[in-house]
Amino acid sequence: MNKRRTFMIGILFLGVFVIMIPQSINYAYGHGLSGDMVNASLGDRNVTLRIEMKPPFLLAEAPQDATIEMRLFDTNTDRNIQHVTYLVSLYKADKLIMRDWFHAHDGDLFIKIRPTDQQRTVINAPIEPILGGFLGSKDAPALAQGPIFLDGGLYHFSVEIFSIDFDQTILDPPIKFDAYVSIGETTTYAVTNGAEQEVSVRTYYDNVQSFSFDEKNKLVKFSMPVNWDKQYLSQVPVIHQEVVIPKSFTELVAEKYTGVLNGVRLPSGSVMVDDADPNELVIHYLIPNQQLLQIADHIQMMGNGDTNTAEFILAVGDVELGMPLQVGGSDQMPEGQMMAMSSKFHVMMSWSPDVIEPGKTASFSFHFMDMRTGAMINNVTYDFVLLKDGQEIMRKDGQTTGAIGSEQYTFRESQQGSVTMRLENLNDTGESVDFNIQVVPEFPLSVLMVMGIMVTAMLAAIRFKSIRLMQH
Numbered sequence: 001m002n003k004r005r006t007f008m009i010g011i012l013f014l015g016v017f018v019i020m021i022p023q024s025i026n027y028a029y030g031h032g033l034s035g036d037m038v039n040a041s042l043g044d045r046n047v048t049l050r051i052e053m054k055p056p057f058l059l060a061e062a063p064q065d066a067t068i069e070m071r072l073f074d075t076n077t078d079r080n081i082q083h084v085t086y087l088v089s090l091y092k093a094d095k096l097i098m099r100d101w102f103h104a105h106d107g108d109l110f111i112k113i114r115p116t117d118q119q120r121t122v123i124n125a126p127i128e129p130i131l132g133g134f135l136g137s138k139d140a141p142a143l144a145q146g147p148i149f150l151d152g153g154l155y156h157f158s159v160e161i162f163s164i165d166f167d168q169t170i171l172d173p174p175i176k177f178d179a180y181v182s183i184g185e186t187t188t189y190a191v192t193n194g195a196e197q198e199v200s201v202r203t204y205y206d207n208v209q210s211f212s213f214d215e216k217n218k219l220v221k222f223s224m225p226v227n228w229d230k231q232y233l234s235q236v237p238v239i240h241q242e243v244v245i246p247k248s249f250t251e252l253v254a255e256k257y258t259g260v261l262n263g264v265r266l267p268s269g270s271v272m273v274d275d276a277d278p279n280e281l282v283i284h285y286l287i288p289n290q291q292l293l294q295i296a297d298h299i300q301m302m303g304n305g306d307t308n309t310a311e312f313i314l315a316v317g318d319v320e321l322g323m324p325l326q327v328g329g330s331d332q333m334p335e336g337q338m339m340a341m342s343s344k345f346h347v348m349m350s351w352s353p354d355v356i357e358p359g360k361t362a363s364f365s366f367h368f369m370d371m372r373t374g375a376m377i378n379n380v381t382y383d384f385v386l387l388k389d390g391q392e393i394m395r396k397d398g399q400t401t402g403a404i405g406s407e408q409y410t411f412r413e414s415q416q417g418s419v420t421m422r423l424e425n426l427n428d429t430g431e432s433v434d435f436n437i438q439v440v441p442e443f444p445l446s447v448l449m450v451m452g453i454m455v456t457a458m459l460a461a462i463r464f465k466s467i468r469l470m471q472h
Contacts, residue, residue, distance in 0.1 A: 085101065124143040338350075
């Protein structure tokens, strides 16, 4: 391995053909989701790296093979960048668990992850002869076997692109991307309430740090790490947590619950009950981007909260606990969300960032409920379709992780304006729901300067007129 890496580095420094290109990165985080997309500028091209994990739902307590697909493509044309050499580093909680070179002739890199308890990760795949990267295609993915996805929480992919277009075209400096995927983990806690019971917390974001049960007030409390910096949070589309309560635990079983996050009482639509299982209730925390940003404001305003921790409280029934989160005068429909219905499905969709602009990756999250009972529906399959002026501009298969679906897309300049997002053939029923979204062009600097000059001139004219009136 060391000889191959030394050979690779030697070629990069000798440089058969080295191109130096200014680059800039826009980060997009997929925390709690099964994939991530990151944008960068490459000369006069906008490029996107998409990382997708299949299957989308993995639990650390039940390890299984998974496939990671990395696709580097031109954002404006949706065409793959050819002959890409990747240096892929994978971290869990700042611990490096894999680092190696890979190559994709067509830009699509496939790595099969096989979780094992061995000490180090070993790659098994053919090697590209010029730059020495492991080859991984859809039909023959590179096999990475090692201590990967054995623990729940966030996994950080640090990806550097060293060649594009031709095997000999070396980037100096390389393009660097940071992307994330999440592995679910269920932690079960024994609680005493006359008799011993078990309550579980299933996290899709990060590991649970602490857990307690307040028997007197019937409160479940738990915490996990979260960075409450708003710049960081602006890229997090949703945080999804679950509390699992056995139905035999009658004092905690209810039709409705109140959720509190860092002292803020969440809207009722963010705490939902799934009672489909005959033996247990699953209470879902679904906290979209807009709510996360408002809670971050609350933490900053109070000045005494932990800016690195999310503290959850779950209370039985509808109770006045914590400070209410004011969202447009209603606790039912937070800003930054839409709802749509078919005869069988009730779908809520949220998006990030607030303003969808061409050239910037937009993340969409949605969860599904039964129209008749209001219960969450898990493992929903659908076709994710985008239409502009009646013409289809994008289509892909999708499936929820539990009851939560997530998709990402980077719109082109020609696709600004009104766009229809359609989720088709929900669970193979033929039913669909539509959402109308707006892709807004970013104001050019020249326009902002003209507007600034106009405003300044108007203020000057008003001030001059006021002075003249005062003189008279």
